[in-house]
Amino acid sequence: MKAYDGMYIGGAWRPAAGQDVIEVVNPVDEQVIGTVPAGTAEDVDAAVRAARDALPGWAATPPAERAARLAALRDGLVARADEIAETVTAELGSPLKFSQAVHAAVPIAVAGSYAELAATYSFEEKTGNSVVHHEPIGVVAAITPWNYPLHQIVAKVAPALAAGCTIVVKPAEDTPLVARLFAEAVHEAGVPAGVFNLVTGLGPVAGQALAEHPGVDLVSFTGSTAVGRRIAAIAAGQIKKVALELGGKSANVILPTADLAKAVNVGVANVMSNSGQTCSAWTRMLVHLDRYDEAVELAVTAAAKYGDRIGPVVNAKQRDRVRGYIEKGVAEGARLVAGGPEAPRETGFFVSPTVFADVTEDMTIAQEEIFGPVLSILKYEDEEDALRIANGTVYGLAGAVWAGDETEAVAFARRMDTGQVDINGGRFNPLAPFGGYKQSGVGRELGVHGLAEYLQTKSLQF
Numbered sequence: 001m002k003a004y005d006g007m008y009i010g011g012a013w014r015p016a017a018g019q020d021v022i023e024v025v026n027p028v029d030e031q032v033i034g035t036v037p038a039g040t041a042e043d044v045d046a047a048v049r050a051a052r053d054a055l056p057g058w059a060a061t062p063p064a065e066r067a068a069r070l071a072a073l074r075d076g077l078v079a080r081a082d083e084i085a086e087t088v089t090a091e092l093g094s095p096l097k098f099s100q101a102v103h104a105a106v107p108i109a110v111a112g113s114y115a116e117l118a119a120t121y122s123f124e125e126k127t128g129n130s131v132v133h134h135e136p137i138g139v140v141a142a143i144t145p146w147n148y149p150l151h152q153i154v155a156k157v158a159p160a161l162a163a164g165c166t167i168v169v170k171p172a173e174d175t176p177l178v179a180r181l182f183a184e185a186v187h188e189a190g191v192p193a194g195v196f197n198l199v200t201g202l203g204p205v206a207g208q209a210l211a212e213h214p215g216v217d218l219v220s221f222t223g224s225t226a227v228g229r230r231i232a233a234i235a236a237g238q239i240k241k242v243a244l245e246l247g248g249k250s251a252n253v254i255l256p257t258a259d260l261a262k263a264v265n266v267g268v269a270n271v272m273s274n275s276g277q278t279c280s281a282w283t284r285m286l287v288h289l290d291r292y293d294e295a296v297e298l299a300v301t302a303a304a305k306y307g308d309r310i311g312p313v314v315n316a317k318q319r320d321r322v323r324g325y326i327e328k329g330v331a332e333g334a335r336l337v338a339g340g341p342e343a344p345r346e347t348g349f350f351v352s353p354t355v356f357a358d359v360t361e362d363m364t365i366a367q368e369e370i371f372g373p374v375l376s377i378l379k380y381e382d383e384e385d386a387l388r389i390a391n392g393t394v395y396g397l398a399g400a401v402w403a404g405d406e407t408e409a410v411a412f413a414r415r416m417d418t419g420q421v422d423i424n425g426g427r428f429n430p431l432a433p434f435g436g437y438k439q440s441g442v443g444r445e446l447g448v449h450g451l452a453e454y455l456q457t458k459s460l461q462f
Contacts, residue, residue, distance in 0.1 A: 003035045008183040010050035011193025017042035022173050027093035027312040027349045036176045039201030041209035047197040048215040051139045051166035054194030059136045059164040067118035069191050074111040076185030091175045093311040107154040109430045118162035134455040136164035138217030141210040145223045146172035147277040155445045156220045163454035168197045174314050176200045225439050243443035243453045247369040248397030251390035252282035257404030266425050268302035275310045276373035280398035285377045286386050292379045296357045303338040303353045312349040319349040322372030329356050329365040361389050391417045396437030
């Protein structure tokens with residue numbers, strides 16, 4: 001176990017204001033692997049002041065130079081890729097291969113995309129007798145989650161720096177160690193002092209202090225809808241902009257003409273990925289009633305492959321929460337066809353890959369985000385019924401559509417109330433905007449649309 005000291009503020013590691021620490025626990029064996037300082041409002045204030053002081057200089061830095069610092073940051077992440085993967089595996093419990101392929105590789109790709117975008121984006125445009133100028137919104141507070149700990153940091157920091165903003169990051173208390181690696185890479189990349197700052201701490205203390213701070217111009221938060229509401233309410237009191245990426249209950253719609261085996265297998269893999277701890281996971285599989293029984297059998301076979309392939313969930317609280325949802329599904333009449341609430345191992349925060357059949361749209365497991373390896377399979381009568389069910393939650397973050405004819409799938413996808421839809425297993429695109437409708441959030445991340453969140457617009461008339 002290693003005790004990590006200090007906060008990264010103003011370009012250096014500084015002692016924390018208080019003495020309290022946060023223990024970081026390995027979800028596989030439940031052992032403490034390190035401690036980090038539990039930041040206070042005093043730490044947050046110091047970080048915001050450092051960001052405020054650095055803002056004029058960084059905002060005035062030519063975009064080409066900002067792009068060069070981002071390229072250097074990307075290179076620093078590449079050099080640390082193995083250490084990043086090992087760290088995420090230790091603090092999140094993710095299998096090492098998944099940590100290498102996703103938790104390390106995706107942030108590198110995103111950082112690289114913003115290095116290129118910063119160098120090519122037009123921060124000015126002319127319309128009629130006006131010049132429209134896009135300038136940084138100011139100091140950003142980034143409050144990030146534990147499920148994709150480095151990706152969510154990079155998805156906020158990279159566009160903020162590309163835009164000319166300065167930033168204070170408060171990572172999730174369960175997975176703060178990879179954030180420290182990121183801070184080291186930022187420092188080595190030559191990002192000026194105060195442009196990036198890192199404060200570890202608890203959400204109700206450091207997170208709230210950061211959201212409330214009058215020196216913050218934008219709060220970018222990824223996490224639960226409940227906390228998102230709280231942050232939005234705090235920001236409203238100061239008329240402060242928010243970017244919120246919140247919960248999801250995404251539908252995987254398998255139309256009758258689809259390749260059923262492929263759609264089911266990919267759908268199950270999507271839900272089990274990262275132990276189900278993905279806000280955009282397709283946790284509701286919608287199948288036509290004529291093919292329903294076949295789909296259930298395929299899903300059971302597919303889920304059985306993941307018993308020893310997925311890691312634990314992040315902590316004991318999350319494990320108990322997921323098991324509680326499984327028990328509720330059984331109590332409400334859903335048919336448990338794979339997995340269940342029983343602990344698959346004596347040690348670690350493990351949950352069995354679980355599949356429910358005969359799920360109706362009014363059941364809790366069909367409406368609420370579980371955030372674990374749990375799939376609900378629902379049946380529909382016709383396409384309009386499928387659309388009604390797909391759109392029948394308070395969320396609208398992601399989804400999928402499968403059909404034998406791509407045109408048919410696209411036509412259905414256009415009518416879904418959700419921010420991102422994969423057609424017949426479409427691949428992840430780090431340049432495409434990501435974000436939700438309804439209670440899944442406000443704003444977008446990634447690509448040019450993600451950059452726009454960190455800019456404000458000024459028009460000059462001539």
